[in-house]
Amino acid sequence: MTLNELAILLAALALAAPLARWLGIAAVLGYLVAGVLLGPFGAGALFSERDAEQVLHFAEFGVVLLLFLIGLELRPKRLWAMRQAVFGLGSAQVVLTAIALGLIGIVFFDTQWQPALFAGAALALSSTAFALQVMEENGELQTRHGRLGFSVLLFQDLAAIPLIALAPYFAVTATHQTPHIDYLAFAKGLATIAAVVIVGRYVLDFLLRIVALSKVKEAMTAAALLTVVGVTLIMEAVGLSASLGAFIAGALLAESSYRHELEADIAPFEGLLLGIFFTAIGMSLNLKLLVSEPALIAILTATLVAAKALILFVLGRWQGLESGPARRLAIALSQGGEFAFVLLSVGRAAGVLGTRPSEILAVVVTLSMAMTPILLMLERVLFKKHAPQRAFEPIPENDGHVVIAGFGRFGQITARVLRAKGIPFTALDISAEQIEFVKRFGNKAFFGDVSRPEVLEAAQIGKARAFVLAIDDVEASMRAAEIVKIRYPHVPIYARARDRMHAMRLLDLGVTALRRETFLASLDLTRLLLVGLGYSQRVAERTVNTFRDHDERRLNEDYKLTSDAEKLVERARSSQAMLEKLFREDEIEEANLAQSESTQRETKSKSRAGAA
Numbered sequence: 319m320t321l322n323e324l325a326i327l328l329a330a331l332a333l334a335a336p337l338a339r340w341l342g343i344a345a346v347l348g349y350l351v352a353g354v355l356l357g358p359f360g361a362g363a364l365f366s367e368r369d370a371e372q373v374l375h376f377a378e379f380g381v382v383l384l385l386f387l388i389g390l391e392l393r394p395k396r397l398w399a400m401r402q403a404v405f406g407l408g409s410a411q412v413v414l415t416a417i418a419l420g421l422i423g424i425v426f427f428d429t430q431w432q433p434a435l436f437a438g439a440a441l442a443l444s445s446t447a448f449a450l451q452v453m454e455e456n457g458e459l460q461t462r463h464g465r466l467g468f469s470v471l472l473f474q475d476l477a478a479i480p481l482i483a484l485a486p487y488f489a490v491t492a493t494h495q496t497p498h499i500d501y502l503a504f505a506k507g508l509a510t511i512a513a514v515v516i517v518g519r520y521v522l523d524f525l526l527r528i529v530a531l532s533k534v535k536e537a538m539t540a541a542a543l544l545t546v547v548g549v550t551l552i553m554e555a556v557g558l559s560a561s562l563g564a565f566i567a568g569a570l571l572a573e574s575s576y577r578h579e580l581e582a583d584i585a586p587f588e589g590l591l592l593g594i595f596f597t598a599i600g601m602s603l604n605l606k607l608l609v610s611e612p613a614l615i616a617i618l619t620a621t622l623v624a625a626k627a628l629i630l631f632v633l634g635r636w637q638g639l640e641s642g643p644a645r646r647l648a649i650a651l652s653q654g655g656e657f658a659f660v661l662l663s664v665g666r667a668a669g670v671l672g673t674r675p676s677e678i679l680a681v682v683v684t685l686s687m688a689m690t691p692i693l694l695m696l697e698r699v700l701f702k703k704h705a706p707q708r709a710f711e712p713i714p715e716n717d718g719h720v721v722i723a724g725f726g727r728f729g730q731i732t733a734r735v736l737r738a739k740g741i742p743f744t745a746l747d748i749s750a751e752q753i754e755f756v757k758r759f760g761n762k763a764f765f766g767d768v769s770r771p772e773v774l775e776a777a778q779i780g781k782a783r784a785f786v787l788a789i790d791d792v793e794a795s796m797r798a799a800e801i802v803k804i805r806y807p808h809v810p811i812y813a814r815a816r817d818r819m820h821a822m823r824l825l826d827l828g829v830t831a832l833r834r835e836t837f838l839a840s841l842d843l844t845r846l847l848l849v850g851l852g853y854s855q856r857v858a859e860r861t862v863n864t865f866r867d868h869d870e871r872r873l874n875e876d877y878k879l880t881s882d883a884e885k886l887v888e889r890a891r892s893s894q895a896m897l898e899k900l901f902r903e904d905e906i907e908e909a910n911l912a913q914s915e916s917t918q919r920e921t922k923s924k925s926r927a928g929a930a
Contacts, residue, residue: 326364327373330356331593346451346596347691350684353600360605370601377598378560379550380591381447381656383584385475385561386546388450388468389568390577403466407633408473411651414629415442422621436488436670437679439481440662441622443474445655446561447592448687452694453650463634463643467651470630475561478657482557485661485668510556514549514563518570526576527754530765538576539583545571546584575753576765578746582772595656596687603684604677615678619685623693627652642701649697653690654683719744721777722786723768723798725752728814728835729788744777748794769797771805780806787813787829792820796827803827821873841866 330352338348354360358367365373419438423429429437449471458464522545529541546564553563571577608615627648634644662679665671671679720736722729725747736743745763747753753763766773768789779785785802789795795813802809813832815821824832841862848858 323365323369326356327594327597330597331590334597335593345455345593346448347688349593349596350600350688353597354603354605355600356597357601357603359603360601365601367602370598373594374598374602377591377595378656380588380593380595382550382560382564383546383588383591384447384450386564386568387581387584387588388472389565389570390572390581403469403637404473407466407637408470408477411470411630411633412439412442412474412477414633415626418625418629419622422625432488433665433670433675436481436485436661436665437675439477440658440665441654441679441683442626443478443655443657443661444471444626444651445653445687446471446475447595447656448653448690449650451592452691456694458646458650461643463639463647466634466637466639467647470651472565474655474657475565478562478661481661482664485664485670488665488668488670506556507558510552510558511563511566514552514566515570518549518567522567522571523574523576526571526574526580530576530579533748535767538579542580542583543587545580575757575763578744578764578766578773578776581776582766582770585772585776599656599684599687602680604681607678607681611678615681615685618678618682619689622654622682623652623686623689645697645701646694649690649693652693653686654679658683719778719782720784720786721774721779721782722746722788723795724788724790724814725756725763726788726790728790729786730756732786732788744782746773746777767794769794769801771801774798774801774806779809782806782809785809785811787811789814790816792816792823795820796823799824799827799829803829818873837869 331349334348334352335345338345338351341348353370356364357370358365416435416439419441420431420435421438423434423437424431427434449467453464453467526538526541526545529537545567549563549567550560553560571580574580630648630651631644634647635641639647659680662671662676662683666673666676720741720743722733722736722743722745725733725745726749729745729747733743733745746766746768747763748765748767753765756763764777766777768774768777779802785806787795787799787802789798795816799811799813802811811829811831813824813829815824815832815834817834821832821834844865845858845862848861849855853861
């Protein structure tokens with residue numbers, strides 16, 4: 319690909335998604351249309367078939383990154399909780415859809431059962447990237463039907479591996495030869511997965527900690543990408559799915575302290591490559607087949623979408639979904655997927671499918687992808703929008719989390735109180751040494767620079783009950799406060815101010831729930847000092863409280879004059895005089911109070927003496 323072609327592709331990506339959003343359609347559909355226009359069969363024909371194939375091969379890495387990020391979100395406990403949906407609902411969908419599509423091929427297209435069943439299994443797999451992208455755009459990933467859809471997609475990705483391995487079996491049985499399965503390759507695959515699990519569990523987190531100690535952001539980004547690329551190369555070397563390897567690597571790092579930082583580093587690459595992936599799919603669409611076989615392709619596309627949607631709808635209802643969510647689940651996963659392209663290619667190479675049938679089915683898969691956002695848009699128009707159901711994992715009402723930015727001496731105190739009260743929190747800190755140190759004492763924090771929007775997004779700040787800003791670095795603290803105030807105005811901020819000027823800058827942003835880090839500690843020490851100097855406990859507390867109230871008022875008054883240095887100097891002088899006046903008034907009041915108490919004691923003493 320030349321530099322000019324790269325510029326054209328990037329321009330298409332920059333324009334396709336905003337135009338699609340402006341037209342009210344899914345961004346994915348915009349990428350597909352852009353690919354059709356740029357491809358060899360489009361109006362511009364700017365990219366040849368070979369170019370389109372190269373772009374598609376390169377952009378498939380976006381799907382790999384997507385599966386890695388999905389793995390990062392799936393902690394082992396959560397994955398175990400989803401086992402019934404993944405292996406129960408997922409297996410039911412794949413098996414029933416493969417059988418249904420296979421029977422359609424046998425009955426209506428006079429196909430032998432072996433290639434029909436193989437093609438049915440390939441078409442049963444939905445597009446993980448496409449479906450998740452569409453559901454995320456519609457805000458449905460956190461709903462129950464969104465979680466069920468994710469479970470089905472996860473099982474489909476797992477099912478693609480044995481289907482690829484068993485392709486030769488379908489081919490040889492179709493020619494009535496003795497089936498042969500490479501058991502050595504199967505054993506190598508299992509051994510490779512086991513090796514990835516062991517290395518990821520015991521080595522990856524250690525290596526990431528070493529990189530994090532350098533405090534070089536670029537090194538952390540490179541390490542994150544190297545993790546995914548390395549696992550991909552290992553899996554492909556033994557003939558396994560790179561997507562599965564990326565998912566396993568992500569799942570192994572789900573409990574890592576560097577999970578949020580990895581997610582923030584990889585997410586931009588994943589989004590860009592997925593955009594290129596869908597554009598390349600549009601480029602690969604053979605419009606000549608649409609002209610030569612329009613009726614056949616239309617019938618096959620409608621059959622694929624209708625059969626998958628019907629089965630998914632029934633399964634959704636079986637899982638307890640209402641009709642609206644079940645319908646949206648069915649539509650979101652009704653298309654063919656990226657693994658269908660892989661399986662069709664493998665099936666053609668193994669002799670299961672002919673060249674023309676595989677090309678026609680590839681066009682059908684592409685068109686089914688294009689139909690998904692259109693059908694979802696029609697569903698919203700034709701049916702009233704249903705309120706989203708609860709997430710897959712029931713969440714107690716008091717389960718909202720708190721994001722703590724900075725896990726040093728200030729943030730740890732807040733965290734200890736929250737833990738004691740049973741309030742969940744996510745703690746983030748930029749220091750790898752600090753994270754390792756607090757681990758030794760049973761505390762859990764994640765590595766991440768909260769002054770980066772991606773890190774805050776990865777920590778799900780938008781769903782947080784509160785944001786505790788306890789960063790030592792003033793500039794990083796201000797950047798984080800600005801991000802939260804602008805992007806998540808509904809999240810209350812409780813801030814630690816390093817000094818008076820930092821407090822004023824936070825007030826300028828509208829952050830009013832703040833505490834200066836040494837202010838209260840200094841006042842408490844001063845109270846002890848006054849007691850040690852001979853003042854009574856009451857006098858010491860009264861003096862300290864008077865100063866605190868006065869200084870808080872002065873801070874708010876000074877904030878109004880931050881742009882006028884002369885008035886600030888003048889106010890500082892007058893404020894000192896006012897404080898001295900307040901202390902003199904306190905002394906007079908304290909003397910009067912002491913005199914009153916002395917008189918009362920004398921009166922009581924005389925009364926007791928008279929009674930005696």
